[in-house]
Each structure stands twice: as C-alpha cells, then as structure tokens.
Amino acid sequence: xxxxxSSTPLLxxxxxxxxxxxxxxxxxxxxxLWPGEVLGIVGESGSGKSTLLNMLSGRLTPTCGQVxxxxxxxxxxxxxxxxxxxxxxxxTGTHDPDAGLEIDLHTLSEGERRRLLRTELGFVHQNPxxxxxxxxxxxxxxxxxxxxxxxxxxxxxxxxxxxxxxxxELSQARIDxxxxxxxxxxxxxxxxxxxxxxxxxxVYMDEPTGGLDxxxxxxxxxxxxxxxxxxxxxxxLVTHDLAVARLLSHRLMVMYHGNxxxxxxxxxxxxxxxxxxxxxxVSSILQG
Amino acid sequence: MILQQxxxxxxxxxxxxxxxxxxxxxxxxxxxxxxxRRGLLKxxxxxxxxxxxxxxxxxxxxxxxxxxxxxxASIIGPDDVLKVIDQGSDETTNAVSIRSFFKxxxxxxxxxxxxxxxxxxxxxxxxxxxxxxxxxxxxxxxLPEPLRWLEPSEQETRMLHALEEYGLMNVxxxxxxxxxxxxxxxxxxxxxxxxxxxxxxxxxxxxxxxKMHQNPALQLFGAGREKRLYAIPPYTDVKSLDFxxxxxxxxxxxxxxxxxxxxTSYLDEVVLDDKGTRMFVCSDSDACQATLAxxxxxxxxxxxxxxxxxxxxx
Numbered sequence: 001x002x003x004x005x006s007s008t009p010l011l012x013x014x015x016x017x018x019x020x021x022x023x024x025x026x027x028x029x030x031x032x033l034w035p036g037e038v039l040g041i042v043g044e045s046g047s048g049k050s051t052l053l054n055m056l057s058g059r060l061t062p063t064c065g066q067v068x069x070x071x072x073x074x075x076x077x078x079x080x081x082x083x084x085x086x087x088x089x090x091x092t093g094t095h096d097p098d099a100g101l102e103i104d105l106h107t108l109s110e111g112e113r114r115r116l117l118r119t120e121l122g123f124v125h126q127n128p129x130x131x132x133x134x135x136x137x138x139x140x141x142x143x144x145x146x147x148x149x150x151x152x153x154x155x156x157x158x159x160x161x162x163x164x165x166x167x168x169e170l171s172q173a174r175i176d177x178x179x180x181x182x183x184x185x186x187x188x189x190x191x192x193x194x195x196x197x198x199x200x201x202x203v204y205m206d207e208p209t210g211g212l213d214x215x216x217x218x219x220x221x222x223x224x225x226x227x228x229x230x231x232x233x234x235x236x237l238v239t240h241d242l243a244v245a246r247l248l249s250h251r252l253m254v255m256y257h258g259n260x261x262x263x264x265x266x267x268x269x270x271x272x273x274x275x276x277x278x279x280x281x282v283s284s285i286l287q288g
Numbered sequence: 289m290i291l292q293q294x295x296x297x298x299x300x301x302x303x304x305x306x307x308x309x310x311x312x313x314x315x316x317x318x319x320x321x322x323x324x325r326r327g328l329l330k331x332x333x334x335x336x337x338x339x340x341x342x343x344x345x346x347x348x349x350x351x352x353x354x355x356x357x358x359x360x361a362s363i364i365g366p367d368d369v370l371k372v373i374d375q376g377s378d379e380t381t382n383a384v385s386i387r388s389f390f391k392x393x394x395x396x397x398x399x400x401x402x403x404x405x406x407x408x409x410x411x412x413x414x415x416x417x418x419x420x421x422x423x424x425x426x427x428x429x430x431l432p433e434p435l436r437w438l439e440p441s442e443q444e445t446r447m448l449h450a451l452e453e454y455g456l457m458n459v460x461x462x463x464x465x466x467x468x469x470x471x472x473x474x475x476x477x478x479x480x481x482x483x484x485x486x487x488x489x490x491x492x493x494x495x496x497x498x499k500m501h502q503n504p505a506l507q508l509f510g511a512g513r514e515k516r517l518y519a520i521p522p523y524t525d526v527k528s529l530d531f532x533x534x535x536x537x538x539x540x541x542x543x544x545x546x547x548x549x550x551x552t553s554y555l556d557e558v559v560l561d562d563k564g565t566r567m568f569v570c571s572d573s574d575a576c577q578a579t580l581a582x583x584x585x586x587x588x589x590x591x592x593x594x595x596x597x598x599x600x601x602x
Contacts, residue, residue, distance in 0.1 A: 111451040133438065133459070140462045147462070148455025154465055154531040176466055 016065035040249030073100035122195030128187035336481030354512030356428035371405035376571035419505035
C-alpha cells in the first residue's frame with residue numbers, strides 16, 4: 001500500500017470534455033490516479049462513463065482538456081530507443097529522473113500512443129471479441145504484444161503463454177485452441193492475460209464482468225483482485241454494477257449526465273451517498 | 289481475346305516486326321503508361337511500399353496477370369527482349385498468351401532464354417539463372433497485402449505499415465509453427481524489404497526468397513485486381529521473416545530433377561498415373577533444357593575422350 005503514498009500521480013486528467021455537437025459526452029472531469037490504485041467509475045448507461053474511459057486511454061480525442069501520463073522511469077532506455085526510431089522526440093512535459101517523463105496522451109503521435117497502449121497500458125473490453133483475435137490460437141493472442149515488442153523466440157513465447165494461462169486459471173492444454181471455442185468467462189480471462197503479459201502499469205477495464213453469469217463473475221473478480229494486488233497495477237474500472245465497484249475499487253467516481261457528481265473512497269460513497277443521484281443508485285440495489 | 293490468339297497465332301508470326309494496327313504501342317495509351325510509370329518511380333523510391341494506382345481494364349480477366357501486364361506495357365520499349373514465364377515454364381497457357389499479346393501489340397523480340405531477355409514477366413517463380421543489372425523482373429501479384437490474412441481492414445493495414453507495427457506478421461508464423469511444428473508457408477513467404485516494409489513476394493515458392501536479396505535486377509510488382517504497385521530496387525536487402533529458434537529455410541528435395549539431374553533447382557512434382565507414380569522435374573523449363581544441353585555436350589566430349597584414351601592404351 002506504500003505505493004498509494006507516492007507523491008506523484010500516474011495519470012492526471014484536467015478539464016476533460018467531450019462534446020458531440022450540441023450533445024455533451026462528458027464535461028470538466030478532473031482526476032488523479034496513483035500507482036497501484038483502483039478507481040471505479042459508476043453511473044447509468046449514457047452517463048459518459050465509456051466516453052471518459054476512451055479519452056483517458058487516448059483512444060478518443062477530447063474536445064478540450066488534457067490527459068497526462070507519467071511514464072515508467074525504468075523504461076528510459078526504451079524511451080531513448082523510441083524517440084530515436086520514430087523521431088518524435090519533442091514530447092511535452094518535464095523530465096524528472098525519479099518520477100519518469102510526464103506526457104500528454106493526446107499530443108503524442110499516433111504511433112507513440114499505440115505503442116504505449118500495448119506496452120505500459122492495457123485495455124480490457126467488455127466484449128472479449130473486441131480485444132481478442134478470434135481466429136488465432138490462445139497462445140498467439142497472449143504472445144502478440146510480446147511479438148510487437150520484438151520478441152522473436154518461439155520457445156520463450158510459448159513458455160510465457162503457458163505461464164499466463166496458468167495465472168488466469170485457464171487449462172494449459174487449451175493453448176492451441178482458438179478463443180472462439182472458449183466460453184465467455186474464459187475469453188475474458190484470456191483477454192486479461194493478453195493485456196497483462198507486458199506487465200503494464202495501468203489497465204483500463206470497461207465492464208470486465210458484463211455479460212457473465214454470477215458464479216463466473218465472482219471467480220473473475222477474485223482473479224482480477226489477485227492480479228491487481230500481485231502486480232501493483234493501477235486500474236480504471238468502468239462499471240454499472242455497484243457490487244463490482246465495491247469489491248474491486250479503492251476510490252469511486254459517480255457520473256450522471258456527463259458530469260462527475262460525487263467522488264471519494266468507495267465505502268464512503270456507497271455507505272453515505274450525498275448526491276441525490278448516488279442515493280438513488282445505491283438504494284436501487286436489490287437487497288438480499 | 290486469349291483464345292482467339294491461338295487461332296490467329298500464325299498471322300501474328302507473319303507480322304512479327306509490325307505491331308497490330310489500330311492499337312497504341314503495347315496496348316495501353318500513353319497517359320495510362322505515364323501514370324503507371326509515376327507509380328513505379330514512387331515504388332522504387334520507397335522499397336516495398338504499396339503504391340495505389342488507377343489500374344486499367346485489360347483485355348483479359350483479373351487473375352491472368354493484368355497487374356504484371358500493365359507494368360510490362362508501361363516499361364517496354366521497341367528494343368526490349370521479352371520473356372514470360374508461368375510457374376517457371378515458358379510453355380504454359382498464361383505465358384504463351386501474354387508473350388503473344390506483347391508480340392502482337394509491340395512487335396518486340398521475345399525469347400525463352402533467361403540470359404537474352406531484358407524484361408522477364410513472371411508468375412510465381414524467379415528464374416534459376418542469376419539475373420543481371422540490365423534486366424527487369426516483373427511479378428504478377430494476386431494479393432499484395434501480406435497482413436491481410438490477419439487484418440481484414442485496409443485502413444488498419446495501412447496504419448500498421450505506416451507505424452511499422454509488424455508484430456502481427458509473426459503471429460501468423462507462430463500459428464504456423466504451432467500447427468505444423470515448423471514454418472509451413474511454402475509460397476508467398478513474407479519478407480522485410482530494406483529493413484522497413486513487410487512485403488508479399490507474390491506466390492513465389494519460398495525457395496526463391498533468397499534470390500530477391502541483393503539481386504542486381506530491378507524487381508517490379510503489379511497487382512491488377514487490388515490496383516497496387518511495389519518494387520524492390522537492385523541490390524536491396526530482403527529478409528525473410530522467422531523466429532530465432534525457427535530460422536528461415538528453403539525447401540529441398542531428396543532426388544534430383546528426373547530430366548536434367550539438377551540438384552540445385554526448384555522441382556515440381558508430376559503425377560504420372562493413377563498408381564501414385566510420380567517424378568520430380570525442374571519448374572524452370574529454360575534452366576532445365578540448358579542443364580540438359582550442357583550435360584549432353586559434356587557427355588559427348590567425355591565419350592570422345594574415353595574412346596581416344598582407350599585407343600591410346602590399346
């Protein structure tokens with residue numbers, strides 16, 4: 001937990017706004033995310049959760065505002081290599097040897113952003129079909145990020161894939177099967193393995209347990225919680241399921257009609273909701 | 289048109305020096321040729337990059353080599369000597385048709401000998417005989433995009449090329465090793481040109497891939513259906529993709545060519561009857577005949593030598 005005390009946030013969002021013409025996707029969102037922290041974003045459908053997540057991950061360009069990501073200080077060598085190969089050395093931000101380089105995800109070149117998104121960042125889609133290659137084997141799905149990084153040793157890729165199948169509680173015997181033959185829960189676990197194989201520092205998750213039945217959901221949540229703790233991952237988790245948010249996230253942001261209406265520690269927000277909408281949301285949970 | 293050519297072949301031979309009246313030299317109009325040549329210049333300037341071009345309708349269907357024909361039509365001049373091969377052979381339908389097409393529309397000399405040709409249009413082979421700086425090799429390409437197998441979106445593959453994101457190509461090789469225990473792709477084996485673009489070498493056997501590397505001849509690729517041009521300039525590095533523990537290798541055969549006895553050429557398997565009898569013969573018909581001729585000449589001199597020496601001993 002000492003990572004939470006780190007003085008420098010991993011990700012900062014300032015005045016993040018997205019308008020679709022007259023319509024507001026989300027507006028004036030500010031947030032700080034520290035290393036190792038799990039931030040939940042809850043809200044009803046259409047409240048701007050996914051818009052916000054896509055902007056935070058650099059996949060959607062905001063109308064205005066900034067998303068500042070602090071790069072891994074241990075990957076300085078990598079930085080030097082990248083700037084050399086792509087000649088986009090004039091990244092914005094200050095250089096602090098202890099904290100790593102702070103970069104704006106939306107002023108990066110497309111290539112840099114995509115490279116970051118498949119090395120230091122990860123994105124778990126709600127529908128595993130969006131995040132997996134359904135026609136190639138599970139092993140190749142796990143190995144793709146490594147091959148993109150330049151790994152060219154079949155034996156090593158294979159060993160890593162087997163290790164990761166084990167870590168996400170999939171049978172190692174299924175390494176050569178296409179994800180299309182997997183069940184929904186298994187596909188989701190495979191998608192997580194595929195994202196975590198490069199040891200990212202921050203993973204975006206969009207309803208990772210959506211569309212799964214309750215027992216599979218519970219196992220998946222246990223798995224995510226264990227991986228997050230073991231790897232010291234920071235996670236931004238979008239969900240409409242308050243139970244998922246309570247189980248996984250340290251902090252919670254409640255969104256309503258494109259605005260953040262309430263934020264704080266998860267238990268605080270859920271046990272003592274202040275905003276009228278949060279109260280409605282909490283009271284709408286079915287009581288067992 | 290192709291079929292008609294067989295009937296009118298005798299007419300064509302009579303008027304070998306005079307091109308067909310009513311058509312422009314090499315069939316395409318001059319502005320179309322200029323357009324293709326502009327594309328080719330760009331392709332040579334960016335080795336391995338696929339240049340889109342406004343492919344013209346040719347008097348034959350796509351898949352018959354319309355891309356290669358447009359490239360050849362654009363670069364051919366009255367002094368050129370043309371050779372056309374299909375799977376290495378000068379005598380198959382496709383090769384004969386295209387050769388007679390250019391003979392009739394340009395009146396240029398044609399040949400079956402690799403060393404005599406200045407332009408060689410090829411479908412699925414590189415000639416066995418080493419090429420020279422004075423030669424241009426024109427490939428007919430059915431699918432110019434090596435990443436298409438994994439990424440159906442053209443927009444996305446262009447992005448991957450632009451950003452040099454080629455991890456995907458190794459995913460394909462990984463799948464191959466996983467399924468077959470070895471890299472089983474035997475043709476259209478993806479290559480990296482000049483350390484930058486990953487390129488489909490057209491469906492040549494992977495046996496021919498090493499010949500592309502540092503080849504003195506200019507190599508031009510035309511895809512008629514997909515409307516793409518690309519090129520490998522002379523003396524360019526061409527590397528076949530592989531894994532460290534599964535390096536790239538070429539095919540090899542346990543037996544020599546049944547006709548010429550060559551052990552260094554690419555062999556085609558020919559099934560002879562219903563009982564499974566088969567023979568392996570060179571796919572490059574010109575190289576096979578040349579080897580055979582050399583062998584027979586050597587045999588004759590050897591025979592003369594042995595008879596004369598026998599005579600001496602007696």
